[in-house]
Amino acid sequence: MHARWPARCSPWPDPVAEYDLDWASDGSNWPLRESSRFVDAAGLRWHVQQLGDGPALLLIHGTGSSAHSWHRLAPLLAGNFRVTAFDLPGHGFTRGEPAQGLSLGGMSGAVGALLQALSIRPSVVVGHSAGAAIAARMLLDGQFSPRLLIGVNGALLPFDRYPDMIFAPLARLLAALPFAPNLFCWRARDRVAVERLIASTGSRLASEDIDLYWRLVRSPRHVAGVLQMMAQWDLTQLKRKLPQLQVPLVQLVGANDRTIPPSAAQRVRALLPAASVVTLPQLGHLAHEERPDLVAQAIGAAVEALPAVEAQHA
16 A cells, blocks of 8 residues: 655655745635735845734744744733844745855854844844844844843753764755655655653643644745755854853743753853843743743843843834
């Protein structure tokens, strides 16, 4: 008996252009759809979501996710901020690739171009996992100067668990295989596999939130973008430059994070003593999806602790 392949997944080497997330269909019930629009910048067509009013607050999601990751947190912040979230290049509904690829530099440069197109000067930047690294790189490159950087389980240092000499070549090999994205999305036809992947991060998500990740990983284009990002990712230079960071850094750390060890936040403090650490008990890598109320409170407390200044960001 032949295996039945999912509608958006094929065993053949080159279906990425044909099988893809489609905004007209997949986006019809996407979280915060009413806040979505598409913006052209840096040769990409970005999926952007904006809501609320007040000082500009930027949300940058992590590897393998999309702007949907913030759909429970963003409305809680929108009462005090003009919140902007978007799908990173190679992820979700954003189309195109930066001229410098999906490396840390390529990503940060492309995000900078998007902010220029949106005329946004963020007052607060919140980055989850790799999103925190993108934000830190942008700060160090002088692309923006927010009052505060908040990392939610930020991936700011090279991984201890997977040494670069092994991890990067493996990721490059997978990214170079034309059929790899299809094998991944074929495996993801089994929702249980996605549930296990989420559980391996130490987080427990609602069934409807797992469904969103299930929809993402069944897209070969999304999976190809994730693999390319992993293959080109290098935090060595960021680690060297991190002590030069002038903006206050608050690290929100899920005590049950199984993706980025909580001890990584202390390693960051060793390089940047002014960086503070706020522990979120019993939460995993996707803490902002598990308990958006607690993360919103922590963000609010961090903002309130800043010295009072005249509003300079819009």
